[in-house]
Amino acid sequence: MAAKIINTSPIKPRAYRVADFCAAFGIKRSKAYQLIASGELPSIRIGRCRLIPVDQAERLLEGSE
Numbered sequence: 001m002a003a004k005i006i007n008t009s010p011i012k013p014r015a016y017r018v019a020d021f022c023a024a025f026g027i028k029r030s031k032a033y034q035l036i037a038s039g040e041l042p043s044i045r046i047g048r049c050r051l052i053p054v055d056q057a058e059r060l061l062e063g064s065e
Helices: 018-025 029-038 054-062
Strands: 015-017 044-046 049-053
Touching: 015 018, 015 054, 018 029, 018 049, 018 054, 029 049, 049 054
Parallel strands: none
Antiparallel strands: 015 049, 044 049
16 A cells, blocks of 8 residues: 655645646636636746746735625
């Protein structure tokens, strides 16, 4: 049986992968990509990985009031 690794690092992430962003903010993947395509949610691409900076995600949340 493989041991489960638990991340106990005090370092906070600086960016979300799209799946992690969706889970954290409770939205569907298609909506996240719509927000990215419209420019409402800035993201960066590193290789094949799309990342959403945490500060940009928070700004989106603050602007939805």
